[in-house]
Amino acid sequence: MKKSILIIEDDQVLNTLLVQQMQEMGYHVDGALSWKAAQAYLESNDPDLIFLDGRLPDASGNELIPELLPRCPVIILTAYGSVPQAVDAVRAGASDYLSKPVNPDELEVVIKRVLDNETLRQNYQFCKNQLRGKRHKLLVGSSPALGEVKQLLDAVAPSEMTVLINGESGVGKELVAHELHDLSDRVECHFVALDCCTIQENLFESELFGHERGAFTGADRKKKGLIDAAEKGTLFLDEIGEIGPAIQAKLLRVLETGRFRRVGGTRDLPSDVRIVAATNRDLEAMVRDGTFRQDLYYRLNAFTIPVPPLRERREDIQDLADHFVQTHNFSRRISKRINKAAMRHLVAYDWPGNVRELRNVVERAIILSRGHGEIRPEHLAICETDQQPGDLGTQLQFEKEPTLEQVEKHYLQSLLEKYSGHRGKVAGVMGISERNIYRLIQKYGLAKQTEKEALSD
Template structure:
């Protein structure tokens, strides 16, 4: 059963078509003019629209171009001509039906249009899934992300150890994959291990492998990830959680390129590139004797800092679009997001970063049900008290002057409040007129 909207000012014909389609099992809504139809469309999303070309309050051909990108449209007209048919199809109509309407022809055309639209949607959905498979793209075009890309390009071919720093959920693993894919090792394995998920005894065996009899249950030799990543890249996530005893063994791999399996006596060569990531300050941990200082110096020969999402708000719209296309694999429906909902997403500070954004979008897709558009009422943000992400930080690669500090702060506030001047003025404690002058002074957008 499908929801069908009939927009036809002839009451008798409208009622006749509605009754016939209802007998076929469809749910039908009738409208006698465009104003009534618009009211219905504001709250509902039909699977098909039957539209009279000559309505009392609007030119039907203008309506076609307005709605055809959202709904399949069958045009109804009493003036049959090739010229009118071509005009309707060019405007976006799926089919063209002349009056007086033959009910058998109407039934056939409705079925064909609905079937065609279903096939089109399924094709688009599967195409998106195919395109998304195997992709590890870093989504966004912000200046902050462009700087990360530049660092990746600079270090990828150098074949040195890289330390990736960033808050939880910013996508450090994607940076590691990009380093691997842009390096000369791209045709070999990239293996990943989370240093926080395994007990140190199991972790050593997982990383370096073990010999037969090394421990109870070790009935055969097992190569570790260092050997499995031979010629490729080994990504150590959450390196700050690594046990202090294992830190010494990892340092040996970095300094000598050698290691031993657990329970072994033979030195083995490790032809592997190490990329590590952390959401903690290894520098501070090394000063507090929680992390080996010599290992920190080895790892930090080249550091890439991945910015939190609140520092690249201009990427949120593109990330949301990507998630809408990527996550609907479970729902098999096409989703869009309203401007009001997107504005809320951009204004939020995202303490959980991209991982939290993905979860919010996925939840919104589920809560929006069979509606094509995600609206503000479908969004649910994590409740929190003190949010450290709400703190505004200004970062420079040099000692800034007052004008530079003022300009960056204005940019941050405009980004955070989606360009809403009244909100920004309130935060700054100035009038909108004074804010306008500041924007003019620094050449920033005023609208």
């Protein structure tokens, strides 16, 4: 996007000449012959740079500098030999000055230098604002529900307690875990995250604990595991409910003794690591079903932090959406915002995929709104459904009180029917990845249903 420049100069010939020269340099340029004309222009425009004549017919240029500086940098134009006036202008805050008549080569160099310095200043200010006074810098939002999460973090962070974070997929459980690490005494060491859904069970033990050379076919060298990588730091185990019985037993031993053994190893190794786990499943129900160890559950459940879904903290939606836009603006050096109508749509939507879905929708809207200074409702790819996930779930009928897995299977089956086996749409509604949808389809034997739906399309 072209940088815009405003020239406030009462000499019409010089004003026109400067406009032409800067346009040839690739800038968008407008001219004003008086301070009154400039004020009218500034009511509806935000230039990136202002050239200001030191002596206007209706104002003194040096006196206007403090008023203009909050908008953008100012370069003062002075009469030949007016050094004292130029010095006063710089003291008042002008970025630079040029003497009339203006040398075109010098003009181009000064413009580039001032604009580059302004970009650096804005980047610095952005970083400074991100860090200033933000104890919970990773958790965006000011709702009472999120405030409770922050209070729990403040309470448990200084301790060495194992923490279990509960919440639906996409609510930001890993961010909460990372915030816990940043608030703890372990902040100077590594935060290591492992998504338990993404590692095959036969490789999980090696990934977590490491292995010795020759421990299994293909183990041609010793490998340290993630527990080693997180030494003196924090190990975050996401979706802890997905690990099998064998790994559960070995993880319990680490929590109880602070020691572990590599695959193929013969001796126990000490471990100084804080374990934080997260799940979107009901571990207590899994304990009753016999699919999760009761003793491990009690160890993990020493301190629980429930993270509410986005639909229960709508006050945070605008803050989050603006944060995603500002982050994109900073990384791309552009300026974009969400207009009021689009924001109303975002706040009204129920976000079954929670913060992850909101981020994806905003990032997609940024791409679709190229060429526009703002994101509008037509840029939002929100999946409006006739029924919300909760409404669909109330239609599921069971002869007796169902287990969590039964509810999950029937819910998945209903969504597959509704969306004709389209895994991407089902993943969006459930707030999980397509890979996890595929895993659930295989787990519950629903592959034939998806094939049948695909053939009928």
